[in-house]
Amino acid sequence: MLFDLTGKTAVVTGGSRGVGLMAARGLVAAGARVYLVSRDAAACEAAAVELGTQGSVVPLGRDLSTPEGCAAFSAELASHEEQLHILVNNAGATWGAPLESYPLSGWDKVVDLNLRSPFLLVQGLLPLLERAGSADDPARIVNVGSIDGLRVPRMQTYAYSSSKAGLHHLTRVLAVELGRRHITVNAVAPGPFESKMMASTLAEQQDRLEQAVPVGRIGRADDIAGVMVYLTARAGAYVNGAVIAVDGGLSLVCEA
Ligand SMILES: NC(=O)c1ccc[n+]([C@@H]2O[C@H](COP(=O)([O-])OP(=O)(O)OC[C@H]3O[C@@H](n4cnc5c(N)ncnc54)[C@H](OP(=O)(O)O)[C@@H]3O)[C@@H](O)[C@H]2O)c1
Numbered sequence: 001m002l003f004d005l006t007g008k009t010a011v012v013t014g015g016s017r018g019v020g021l022m023a024a025r026g027l028v029a030a031g032a033r034v035y036l037v038s039r040d041a042a043a044c045e046a047a048a049v050e051l052g053t054q055g056s057v058v059p060l061g062r063d064l065s066t067p068e069g070c071a072a073f074s075a076e077l078a079s080h081e082e083q084l085h086i087l088v089n090n091a092g093a094t095w096g097a098p099l100e101s102y103p104l105s106g107w108d109k110v111v112d113l114n115l116r117s118p119f120l121l122v123q124g125l126l127p128l129l130e131r132a133g134s135a136d137d138p139a140r141i142v143n144v145g146s147i148d149g150l151r152v153p154r155m156q157t158y159a160y161s162s163s164k165a166g167l168h169h170l171t172r173v174l175a176v177e178l179g180r181r182h183i184t185v186n187a188v189a190p191g192p193f194e195s196k197m198m199a200s201t202l203a204e205q206q207d208r209l210e211q212a213v214p215v216g217r218i219g220r221a222d223d224i225a226g227v228m229v230y231l232t233a234r235a236g237a238y239v240n241g242a243v244i245a246v247d248g249g250l251s252l253v254c255e256a
Pocket of ligand 1: 039
């Protein structure tokens with residue numbers, strides 16, 4: 001039963017596609033009931049139809065970029081659920097521009113969604129998480145960071161890499177505080193995975209990236225599903241405050 005999530009309720013933000021959908025697929029397959037949340041309700045519903053053949057999925061079209069959106073979602077979830085066992089803070093955005101012309105609007109968009117919203121969702125959902133956790137089987141928060149928050153990326157994505165480094169450290173800060181309250185907090189730092197966010201990068205650089213990654217390939221859906229199930233199931237109950245690179249070793253390499 002080390003990897004079983006039967007009876008658990010989970011939220012995956014940005015679960016409609018990409019890394020979030022990969023995470024949701026793993027949690028559903030392991031038995032969890034999963035709320036998929038992103039702005040595009042139709043995309044959430046399509047994902048829920050796909051995953052629904054394997055288990056229970058609830059699609060919700062909601063904007064989590066603002067404090068009001070995070071508060072409204074937290075209140076809505078509390079009206080449906082007594083407890084929340086698993087929160088995956090995955091929704092994210094990026095922005096690239098030269099240093100001199102990097103726009104304030106791009107900075108705010110990225111930092112608000114990637115760093116502020118995970119904090120606000122933890123605040124808003126804390127009562128549900130505390131009700132779900134016990135000393136033997138804590139509730140779990142998994143923040144989706146990035147290897148760009150571990151090492152300096154090649155692209156001029158100043159807000160993105162800073163927000164991810166901030167999210168990794170917020171993970172550690174919250175792990176110390178919430179561990180005592182029977183909630184673990186960990187982060188996953190993915191390397192390159194196919195997604196809308198990565199589409200143009202992979203179109204231009206997939207060959208170079210595959211050569212740079214020590215295991216010789218970009219990530220696959222199962223790579224995300226596996227680490228998510230590990231961190232949220234009994235197997236990962238004693239892991240707290242970790243930032244786990246899921247990158248085939250790419251973050252260890254000096255790329256020319
Ligand atoms: N793909 C990679 O190689 C990679 C590598 C490292 C880290 N990551 C991280 O993985 C996470 C997912 O990225 P991805 O690559 O899968 O990108 P993606 O395909 O663009 O997915 C982003 C997800 O976030 C949702 N989202 C965006 N803005 C939102 C908002 N305001 N409110 C609610 N949901 C919102 C999107 O749905 P809507 O547009 O419908 O809102 C979508 O479901 C991000 O945190 C990213 O930084 C990805």
